Amino acid sequence: MPVTIKDIAKVAGVSHTTVSRALNGNPAISFETTERIQQLARQMGYVPSAVAQSLLSRRTQTIGMVITTIADPFIVHVVEGAEQVAQEAGYSIFLNTSHNNPDQEMAVVETFQRRRVDAIIVTSSRVGSLYSSQLDQIKVPIVLINNQEEGEFLYSVAVDNFQGAQLATEHLLTLGHRRIGYVGAADRPKSNGQRLEGYATALSQAGLTLDPALVISPPAGTDLERGRASLETLRAEHATAAFCYNDLTAIGLLLECHQQGISVPQELSIIGFDDIEPALYTTPTLTTIHQPRFKLGQLAMTMTLKLLDGQAVQDQRLPCKLIVRESTSQRMTNGESQIANLKSKI
Amino acid sequence: MPVTIKDIAKVAGVSHTTVSRALNGNPAISFETTERIQQLARQMGYVPSAVAQSLLSRRTQTIGMVITTIADPFIVHVVEGAEQVAQEAGYSIFLNTSHNNPDQEMAVVETFQRRRVDAIIVTSSRVGSLYSSQLDQIKVPIVLINNQEEGEFLYSVAVDNFQGAQLATEHLLTLGHRRIGYVGAADRPKSNGQRLEGYATALSQAGLTLDPALVISPPAGTDLERGRASLETLRAEHATAAFCYNDLTAIGLLLECHQQGISVPQELSIIGFDDIEPALYTTPTLTTIHQPRFKLGQLAMTMTLKLLDGQAVQDQRLPCKLIVRESTSQRMTNGESQIANLKSKI
DNA sequence: TTGTACGCGTTATCAA
DNA sequence: TTGATAACGCGTACAA
Numbered sequence: 001m002p003v004t005i006k007d008i009a010k011v012a013g014v015s016h017t018t019v020s021r022a023l024n025g026n027p028a029i030s031f032e033t034t035e036r037i038q039q040l041a042r043q044m045g046y047v048p049s050a051v052a053q054s055l056l057s058r059r060t061q062t063i064g065m066v067i068t069t070i071a072d073p074f075i076v077h078v079v080e081g082a083e084q085v086a087q088e089a090g091y092s093i094f095l096n097t098s099h100n101n102p103d104q105e106m107a108v109v110e111t112f113q114r115r116r117v118d119a120i121i122v123t124s125s126r127v128g129s130l131y132s133s134q135l136d137q138i139k140v141p142i143v144l145i146n147n148q149e150e151g152e153f154l155y156s157v158a159v160d161n162f163q164g165a166q167l168a169t170e171h172l173l174t175l176g177h178r179r180i181g182y183v184g185a186a187d188r189p190k191s192n193g194q195r196l197e198g199y200a201t202a203l204s205q206a207g208l209t210l211d212p213a214l215v216i217s218p219p220a221g222t223d224l225e226r227g228r229a230s231l232e233t234l235r236a237e238h239a240t241a242a243f244c245y246n247d248l249t250a251i252g253l254l255l256e257c258h259q260q261g262i263s264v265p266q267e268l269s270i271i272g273f274d275d276i277e278p279a280l281y282t283t284p285t286l287t288t289i290h291q292p293r294f295k296l297g298q299l300a301m302t303m304t305l306k307l308l309d310g311q312a313v314q315d316q317r318l319p320c321k322l323i324v325r326e327s328t329s330q331r332m333t334n335g336e337s338q339i340a341n342l343k344s345k346i
Numbered sequence: 347m348p349v350t351i352k353d354i355a356k357v358a359g360v361s362h363t364t365v366s367r368a369l370n371g372n373p374a375i376s377f378e379t380t381e382r383i384q385q386l387a388r389q390m391g392y393v394p395s396a397v398a399q400s401l402l403s404r405r406t407q408t409i410g411m412v413i414t415t416i417a418d419p420f421i422v423h424v425v426e427g428a429e430q431v432a433q434e435a436g437y438s439i440f441l442n443t444s445h446n447n448p449d450q451e452m453a454v455v456e457t458f459q460r461r462r463v464d465a466i467i468v469t470s471s472r473v474g475s476l477y478s479s480q481l482d483q484i485k486v487p488i489v490l491i492n493n494q495e496e497g498e499f500l501y502s503v504a505v506d507n508f509q510g511a512q513l514a515t516e517h518l519l520t521l522g523h524r525r526i527g528y529v530g531a532a533d534r535p536k537s538n539g540q541r542l543e544g545y546a547t548a549l550s551q552a553g554l555t556l557d558p559a560l561v562i563s564p565p566a567g568t569d570l571e572r573g574r575a576s577l578e579t580l581r582a583e584h585a586t587a588a589f590c591y592n593d594l595t596a597i598g599l600l601l602e603c604h605q606q607g608i609s610v611p612q613e614l615s616i617i618g619f620d621d622i623e624p625a626l627y628t629t630p631t632l633t634t635i636h637q638p639r640f641k642l643g644q645l646a647m648t649m650t651l652k653l654l655d656g657q658a659v660q661d662q663r664l665p666c667k668l669i670v671r672e673s674t675s676q677r678m679t680n681g682e683s684q685i686a687n688l689k690s691k692i
Numbered sequence: 693t694t695g696t697a698c699g700c701g702t703t704a705t706c707a708a
Numbered sequence: 709t710t711g712a713t714a715a716c717g718c719g720t721a722c723a724a
Contacts, residue, residue, distance in 0.1 A: 001404070002462070002485070004717055015695050020719060030693060047459040051400045052717035055700045058347070060397060070426050073419065073623075080416050083443060092461060095441045097429060113393040115438060116348070139348070251627050258629055277419075281597050283604055283629040350701055361711045366703060376709060398701035401716045 003046045012037055064094045064112035064120045073276040081297025089305055119304045141307040145300045148190045157300045157316045161191045164289040164320030165198025168243045168271045173206045176331035177241040181214045183230040185245040213237050227252020240331050247272035247279045265329035284326030292318050349392045358383055410440045410458035410466045419622040427643025465650045487653040491646045494536045503646045503662045507537045510635040510666030511544025514589045514617045519552045522677035523587040527560045529576040531591040559583050573598020586677050593618035593625045611675035630672030638664050
């Protein structure tokens, strides 16, 4: 059993109140006894019980964080950003995964209630509608990161999907591409819609009309699989470039190109979204849209702590950045691309 | 403020003791009142306070988990495995990162003590020696995963580095390679040593003597950088194959080969260790040694819960598996490899 | 300057 | 079958 202030009190021959005050540096206690008790506490290996403190203060200094899966190279950095801010402020994080399972997500929220977390942060939730029913009962602030549901939530931090998609599409347009495919993700309706809009807007600003045949929504599967599946349509529609919903989709497409002997970027330019590490490991390296993942987490946690401090906060929308690497290049005619292709292989 | 049993008691017109019993299904309470109170509790949105329960039971149903960084594609799956087991058992995890910073790791352990976690799980710690001093004071069980320090610890789960390295080296030997380099990681002395031993043993069992010039320990840097840096020595020593400490190192080496126009596996076979996702995204895909990451986490948590249940446990050492992909191939003579190289490019 | 008494939300013991 | 009371570890209002 851990040492308590009563144990110290007994040894020091004072009341536990005095010990409490001495340890908290209460000026009412004489310098002598304060000194003596603090030393005693150290000797006895005293560590205050956050449990008891929480019961009294009605604050656990604890944040519940729910993510879809920790095995996501994107989310992981969001968590790290949040963790850093929390740790510095003396808060601890309960991390729980929902695996996009509504039941599990509800269970997680209930666990958080039992544990009396001071606030909840949710990333990329696709079951936001469920919250609204629970929301009334949950009294703690809920901050959403890259929320995937339509509807107004109290607090949210998100990336500017529209602007990011515009950047990506403009990049391809600048390179001379005219038949640009969009490989979407139907299971993330909100961000997918926003990115599609950015894509469409960039096209129309360039005086092009959107060809619905170039908007591809492969059936369910992993991001990687959907990327692979999209190649057939892209080829059939004579696309010379593709903007993918995210990097994993882009990598899937890239791998399929390798398999079918289609050279990237000579025959097809590919751009992703997210800027996860593996984008640097592919051949060619992946041009992509960088999301400030770490900052997203930091901001969400900062916002949360402000809320707990009674401060007013505003929703945040962070801009993306274009990262040009090797998977995109000037559009070529058929002949040009074949020659370039051969040259690149020598 | 959340609803308490006293609130319910007041509404129900009974004592809070009765409410507590009714909610816990105590058979001493009449079926009628039990029913009535449970319904009332549901209506009022009552959720028991884990904080208060913990204070009394001296159990928080909480596990502290410390990892070096969450941005590690290997560790992430370990955490997921642990999380799954914990969640099923009603335990929650406090996840904290140490960034290989001894001070921070000490701070994390102190936080865990304050929070009265029931046990602590530590992965890939390189500051194990620090624990021994704190260890005496910490009364909770500590389970180590892939511990990087020499010395006997109470409980540990680890992968069989020696066997994995043997597998890797034997694979290269079977392919006809004789000059096989080992690209190590000096900053993980224990696992690096074990993998080096496995490598050496496989060589000697094949009747070869280890050439120290082929054991490469690039100076500090990221895994990726060290992989890149190793190419020069590998070429100078006429290595036809390389066994890398981990996948990131192997990927670094692979990227450097691309940059210098050295084709893999025609001119150099490369094998990694870990089997992280990005190993599937490279060109060629990476042959590697699979570590049961998820299982490692599951096992560690299972062991922890057993300990908390007073059961005896035994240290675990899990075997690795060889995953053959495209980055390794039959050893070729210089001429052969150049021809194969050209062929592959057509 | 220090001590007494109480309460945070819950469960366990004892009494009714 | 139910209720009063104490206890878990801590902080604080009030009293001395």
